Every structure is written in C-alpha cells, then in structure tokens.
Amino acid sequence: MDTPIRWRISIAGWISESTTEPVTQAQWIRRVVKPLLWAAGLTPLGWLLYAAIHDNLTADPVKAITHFTGRTILVILFLTLSITPLRRLTGFSWLARVRRLVGLFAFFYAVLHLVIYLAFDRGFVFTELGEDILKRPYITVGFTAWLILLTLAVTSPIAMVKRLGGKRWQALHRLVYVAPVLGVIHFAWAQKKDIRLPLIYAAILGGIFVWRLGSIRRKRAPG
Amino acid sequence: MLIRRSPDIRSSEITDESLYWRRRDWLASLGFGAAAVVMPRLAHAVSRQEETNTWDEVTGYNNFYEFGTGKDDPRKYAGTLRPYPWTVSVEGEVARPGRYDLAKLFGGLSWEERVYRFRCVEAWSMVVPWNGYPLREVIKRLEPTSNAKFVEFTTLYDPEQMPGQRRSILPWPYIEGLRMDEAMHPLTLLVTGVFGKVLPNQNGAPVRLIVPWKYGFKGIKSIVRIRFVEDQPVNTWKASASHEYGFYANVNPDVDHPRWSQATERRLGKLRRQPTLPFNGYADQVADLYRGMDLRVNY
Numbered sequence: 138m139d140t141p142i143r144w145r146i147s148i149a150g151w152i153s154e155s156t157t158e159p160v161t162q163a164q165w166i167r168r169v170v171k172p173l174l175w176a177a178g179l180t181p182l183g184w185l186l187y188a189a190i191h192d193n194l195t196a197d198p199v200k201a202i203t204h205f206t207g208r209t210i211l212v213i214l215f216l217t218l219s220i221t222p223l224r225r226l227t228g229f230s231w232l233a234r235v236r237r238l239v240g241l242f243a244f245f246y247a248v249l250h251l252v253i254y255l256a257f258d259r260g261f262v263f264t265e266l267g268e269d270i271l272k273r274p275y276i277t278v279g280f281t282a283w284l285i286l287l288t289l290a291v292t293s294p295i296a297m298v299k300r301l302g303g304k305r306w307q308a309l310h311r312l313v314y315v316a317p318v319l320g321v322i323h324f325a326w327a328q329k330k331d332i333r334l335p336l337i338y339a340a341i342l343g344g345i346f347v348w349r350l351g352s353i354r355r356k357r358a359p360g
Numbered sequence: 361m362l363i364r365r366s367p368d369i370r371s372s373e374i375t376d377e378s379l380y381w382r383r384r385d386w387l388a389s390l391g392f393g394a395a396a397v398v399m400p401r402l403a404h405a406v407s408r409q410e411e412t413n414t415w416d417e418v419t420g421y422n423n424f425y426e427f428g429t430g431k432d433d434p435r436k437y438a439g440t441l442r443p444y445p446w447t448v449s450v451e452g453e454v455a456r457p458g459r460y461d462l463a464k465l466f467g468g469l470s471w472e473e474r475v476y477r478f479r480c481v482e483a484w485s486m487v488v489p490w491n492g493y494p495l496r497e498v499i500k501r502l503e504p505t506s507n508a509k510f511v512e513f514t515t516l517y518d519p520e521q522m523p524g525q526r527r528s529i530l531p532w533p534y535i536e537g538l539r540m541d542e543a544m545h546p547l548t549l550l551v552t553g554v555f556g557k558v559l560p561n562q563n564g565a566p567v568r569l570i571v572p573w574k575y576g577f578k579g580i581k582s583i584v585r586i587r588f589v590e591d592q593p594v595n596t597w598k599a600s601a602s603h604e605y606g607f608y609a610n611v612n613p614d615v616d617h618p619r620w621s622q623a624t625e626r627r628l629g630k631l632r633r634q635p636t637l638p639f640n641g642y643a644d645q646v647a648d649l650y651r652g653m654d655l656r657v658n659y
Contacts, residue, residue, distance in 0.1 A: 195431060196421035196628045197484055257631050275619060331429035331529055
C-alpha cells in the first residue's frame with residue numbers, strides 16, 4: 138500500500154468488505170486484479186474457441202492453433218518480464234504479487250501448444266516426439282523452452298521457494314530470461330522464408346531487456 | 361534405391377482421367393469390351409477414397425508470394441492481377457518461337473479434368489480437380505529443337521499487378537523448370553481452370569503448371585514465358601535456399617527438408633497427418649524417369 142490511488146478509493150465500497158475500513162492491498166488484488174487477470178489470461182483461449190466455432194481458423198486449423206498458442210506464450214512471457222520495470226515505473230507494489238499468475242498463464246498456453254502438436258502432428262507417438270527433438274533443431278530449442286517453463290511452473294508455489302531456499306530459487310527462476318529467447322528462435326526457425334514477425338518479436342524482447350537493465354541500473358545508482 | 365513400394369499405395373486412388381479413358385479406348389480397341397466396362401467403375405470406386413478438397417480450401421489457402429506470404433493473402437490481394445488478355449512468350453531452342461495468346465497456345469486441344477494430389481513442401485496437401493491441357497501437347501506444337509534439354513517457365517513481373525514483388529522476399533521474377541522428359545510426361549499439365557471454372561487469380565491465372573509428383577512450388581503460376589534451353593534452369597526456391605530446395609523437388613517421404621520431416625502430411629480438411637507417398641503416389645508412372653539417380657542428392 139505504498140501508493141495510494143485515487144480511483145481505487147472510488148470503488149472501495151465495492152471491493153471492501155466493510156464500507157468504513159480502507160481497502161487493503163490483499164483485497165484489491167483478490168477482488169479486482171486477479172479476476173481481471175484471469176479474464177485477460179483466458180481471452181486468447183476464448184478467441185480460439187470463438188474462431189473454431191465460426192470456422193475461422195484457415196484451411197489448416199491445426200497449424201493456425203499451433204501458431205496462435207505459440208505467439209500467445211511469447212506475448213505473455215513479454216508481459217511477465219515487463220512487470221518488474223513497470224512496477225518501478227508506476228510504484229504499484231501489488232504488481233509483484235501477480236507476476237506468478239501471469240507466468241503460469243504462459244505455461245498454460247505452452248501446455249496447449251505442445252499437446253496440440255503431440256495430438257495432431259504426432260498422434261501421441263512419443264518416440265516420434267523424441268526423434269523430432271533430436272533431429273529438428275527448431276523443435277529442440279522449442280522443447281527446451283517448454284522444459285524451462287515446466288520447471289518454473291512446478292517451482293512457483295511459495296512452499297517451493299522455502300524448500301529450495303531463496304537464493305537457489307531466484308537463480309533457477311532467472312531462466313525466465315532464457316525461455317522467451319529460445320521461443321523467438323524457435324518461432325523464426327520454423328518459418329519457411331518470411332521472418333518479419335519473429336524479428337518484430339525479437340525486437341520487442343530486446344527492448345524489454347534494455348528497459349529492465351535500465352530500470353535495475355537506476356535503482357542501484359546512488360541517490 | 362530410395363523408391364519404396366508398399367502394398368497399400370494405390371496410384372489409381374486418384375484417377376487420371378485422360379489416362380483411364382485412353383486405357384479404356386485401348387482395351388475396347390482390342391475387343392475387351394467387358395474389361396472396358398468394369399475398369400472405369402473400379403477406378404471410380406477407388407478414387408472415392410480420397411475426397412476432393414473444397415473450392416474454399418483450394419482457392420483460399422495458397423502460396424503465391426507475389427501477393428504476400430500469408431496463406432490467405434493471395435485470395436485477398438490477387439484482384440489486382442489482370443489475366444486477360446494474356447500472352448506467353450515462347451523462346452529459345454524451338455522451331456516456332458513468338459508471342460502466343462492462350463487461344464493460339466491451346467487452340468484445338470481438348471480441355472481435360474485431372475484430379476490430382478497436391479503436396480506442398482510445407483507438408484500440407486490437397487486433392488484438386490484441375491482443368492487444363494497436357495504440357496506435352498503444347499510442346500509438340502511448338503517443336504523444340506534437339507538442343508532443348510530443359511523447359512524454363514517465368515511468372516509475370518509487374519509490381520503494379522503483383523504488389524508482393526515490391527519486397528525482395530524471393531528473387532523476382534519467379535522461375536521454374538523441368539527436364540524435357542518431365543515436361544513431356546502425360547501427367548504434366550498446363551492448368552487454366554479448377555472445378556470446371558476459369559482459374560482464379562490467386563491460383564495462378566490465367567495459366568499455371570501442375571506436376572503432381574513434385575512439391576507444389578514447382579507449379580509456377582501466371583506464366584508469361586516458356587523458354588527451351590540446353591542447361592538446367594535455376595529455379596527460384598533453389599536460388600533462394602539451395603540447401604533446402606532443389607531442382608527436382610520430387611515428393612519423397614524419405615528425404616526430409618533440413619528443418620522438418622517430409623514423412624507425413626496434413627491433408628487439408630483432416631486433423632491427423634497421413635503418410636506421404638513416394639512421388640506423391642504417382643511412382644508407378646514416373647519413377648522410371650529417375651532410375652539410377654540418387655534422389656538424396658537430387659532433391
């Protein structure tokens with residue numbers, strides 16, 4: 138609650154359990170921020186279902202869904218990486234407390250992405266997946282990113298932070314920088330020829346890295 | 361030898377109409393009347409096992425980078441192409457060079473329907489009822505000389521009509537080529553229509569090539585030049601990435617693209633992949649053309 142926000146007060150009556158007490162940050166997150174995040178996080182899935190119902194997924198829907206979920210993972214990872222500098226910029230300390238949920242949505246779409254590939258492209262033949270991972274560099278890279286997201290998701294509960302110890306947990310979770318880099322490489326490598334879109338993603342990721350670096354530097358600078 | 365024949369491959373699954381009528385005539389002429397009656401029925405029965413794709417799939421999911429790299433770009437943007445009137449320039453080692461309009465190029469030949477599998481190098485496929493003329497009939501009337509070892513085809517270059525050419529995503533104009541025996545093969549088609557209708561712009565109006573045992577990129581669209589040459593032409597995708605795309609580009613499940621497998625394909629309209637057939641299922645008709653060649657080297 139280090140930043141009082143005027144418009145938060147105006148809906149205080151709605152989110153607070155009692156109208157006389159001020160809204161706590163926990164209430165704010167639970168009643169407003171998290172429901173909004175859930176709605177936002179499920180929007181891509183909703184869009185997919187809507188497009189599927191309206192037969193709006195091109196003549197190759199499996200490819201369309203695979204590409205869409207892939208791009209969604211990257212966008213969510215970009216948002217995850219933007220949370221810390223955004224918090225420094227705005228002073229909204231509650232942003233740090235929703236970062237895990239945002240990251241878990243990236244993992245959710247990563248699971249969808251892999252399951253669709255496994256089901257429709259590989260018919261759940263796992264030996265073929267193994268062959269792909271070994272033989273096709275773009276799949277090797279993509280699957281590595283997937284394993285990173287799995288590791289981060291599994292170790293995301295508070296209990297795991299305690300079990301691993303803060304230092305080790307933090308070191309492990311630095312892998313969150315690696316996953317989107319691998320994801321963008323995977324994206325570019327899978328294109329036949331036109332890599333304009335992957336390059337745009339790469340530029341955005343580069344921008345986020347520079348932004349984060351800048352924001353960390355400012356924090357460490359004296360005064 | 362890389363050409364594998366498995367018992368479940370029936371190249372007759374998709375009927376090559378002209379061939380079967382020719383076969384029927386031949387049988388009839390020999391007096392096998394009964395056989396002639398039975399064969400088309402049989403052929404028809406097996407051809408039903410693979411369904412023709414829909415008009416929407418065939419005309420709405422295209423690779424035609426002259427109008428953009430998205431699969432739906434050609435349908436959206438190919439309206440700027442003006443396919444009529446159109447002339448094709450015939451050049452090179454040929455007795456009758458010159459500028460031909462389509463009536464002159466095809467006049468007197470019969471418009472055929474051929475239902476062919478179409479296999480893209482990106483590992484998706486369709487079944488398409490093309491309309492057109494066997495390239496061999498056209499070549500015969502142009503009378504290539506004995507020096508003509510290859511045929512080179514060129515797509516229109518006009519960024520006004522083809523806005524995708526403003527970006528150098530590929531070296532323009534698009535060029536493709538065939539060895540003379542491939543060009544003279546009865547399956548090879550110059551296509552001017554689909555589903556019995558005039559070929560839509562996005563499919564390569566007014567005239568394109570279809571070589572059903574090769575990857576789709578060999579099927580050059582909106583052809584403005586046919587050149588008979590002695591040396592193997594440099595086709596555009598090979599020029600663009602020769603380690604990934606070759607001159608022959610025969611459909612081959614045993615030779616992978618460097619980045620992805622060619623063992624299976626997704627037939628548009630089906631969710632699961634299916635095995636890719638050697639020479640796209642036309643092996644018994646075309647494998648002889650490549651006897652003794654290492655298809656791993658000549659991909």
